[in-house]
Amino acid sequence: MTNMLTALSFSLSVTGPVFLIILMGLILKRAAWLTDSFAAEASGLIFKLFLPLLLFFNIVQLDLARLLQPALLGILLLLTLLFFVLFEFLSGRLNALKSCRGEFCQAGFRGNLAFMGLAFCEGAYPNGGLAMASVFVAILTISYNVLSVITLQRHLRAESSSGVGSIITGVIKNPLIIGISLALILNPLGGYIPVVFMDTGRYISQLTLPLALLCVGASLQFRASTKGNQLTVLLLVSLFKLLLIPVTAGLILWFYGVRDMSLGIAVLLLAAPTATASYVMVVAMNGDSRLAANLVAFTTLCSLLSVSIALFVLHGLGVA
Numbered sequence: 377m378t379n380m381l382t383a384l385s386f387s388l389s390v391t392g393p394v395f396l397i398i399l400m401g402l403i404l405k406r407a408a409w410l411t412d413s414f415a416a417e418a419s420g421l422i423f424k425l426f427l428p429l430l431l432f433f434n435i436v437q438l439d440l441a442r443l444l445q446p447a448l449l450g451i452l453l454l455l456t457l458l459f460f461v462l463f464e465f466l467s468g469r470l471n472a473l474k475s476c477r478g479e480f481c482q483a484g485f486r487g488n489l490a491f492m493g494l495a496f497c498e499g500a501y502p503n504g505g506l507a508m509a510s511v512f513v514a515i516l517t518i519s520y521n522v523l524s525v526i527t528l529q530r531h532l533r534a535e536s537s538s539g540v541g542s543i544i545t546g547v548i549k550n551p552l553i554i555g556i557s558l559a560l561i562l563n564p565l566g567g568y569i570p571v572v573f574m575d576t577g578r579y580i581s582q583l584t585l586p587l588a589l590l591c592v593g594a595s596l597q598f599r600a601s602t603k604g605n606q607l608t609v610l611l612l613v614s615l616f617k618l619l620l621i622p623v624t625a626g627l628i629l630w631f632y633g634v635r636d637m638s639l640g641i642a643v644l645l646l647a648a649p650t651a652t653a654s655y656v657m658v659v660a661m662n663g664d665s666r667l668a669a670n671l672v673a674f675t676t677l678c679s680l681l682s683v684s685i686a687l688f689v690l691h692g693l694g695v696a
Contacts, residue, residue, distance in 0.1 A: 384688060393499065394499065402593040431555045434507040436569065438504075457519070463480065489512075497645065500690075509644075513552065521550070622644075629643075644686065654672065
């Protein structure tokens with residue numbers, strides 16, 4: 377009983393602050409203290425500047441030989457691809473999904489790694505978790521961007537320049553990829569970085585994720601969708617994104633021999649709710665923006681329970 381209470385306390389200590397800050401953002405938005413324009417501009421600043429700097433300062437002085445795990449990253453990429461294929465198959469077979477195939481497929485595999493995934497990992501593993509998670513985020517972000525363009529281009533048939541060249545350019549210009557790449561390049565010189573710059577990095581770390589979570593809360597919205605059976609889509613995406621994907625990944629990685637922080641971070645990142653970037657891409661390609669917004673909001677709220685359960689299990693297994 378004591379162990380169960382300890383595991384429960386641990387899981388809530390990680391998810392509780394994350395969702396209280398999101399709730400604060402939602403309340404401040406309703407009270408008109410935060411506006412849509414502020415949330416949009418702040419989110420852009422976080423993505424383009426604060427997060428890249430946070431990731432850079434957390435990686436540049438670390439032992440990369442311990443963090444880089446090609447086999448583990450390969451498994452995560454393969455699982456992402458397999459679930460993407462599964463979503464494409466299901467969306468063509470279920471009547472409730474045929475009118476929103478692109479929105480469903482993207483929301484099912486694209487997680488909010490940069491904002492919520494990193495926050496979960498930092499809370500669960502305050503000593504080194506953020507740095508290891510950053511490496512995973514870099515690789516998964518590339519795969520998410522490529523697969524998102526493929527599925528939206530196929531099903532929304534938008535008039536856009538989202539060909540191979542555009543995908544490659546987008547990956548190269550992605551601020552998170554730039555920040556992590558620079559950290560990897562400069563890592564051998566990390567010990568020579570002046571203290572004043574490292575202290576600046578720590579200040580940025582303290583600011584970035586809380587502000588990002590406030591913006592997530594301020595951006596949450598529920599509006600009636602114009603496509604498909606919205607409740608069916610919401611429930612299916614939540615089932616896959618918050619339960620089946622992290623559980624499947626966790627079992628495969630456990631069987632493969634992955635343990636400790638590596639296993640916990642992989643599960644927490646894959647358990648993150650649907651990314652807000654998925655809504656932005658649907659809008660850009662003239663898809664059902666209301667459904668996309670609802671998918672982000674619904675999975676974000678449901679992840680309070682699912683991630684708490686995941687942390688409870690991980691703690692019980694001794695890996696969190």
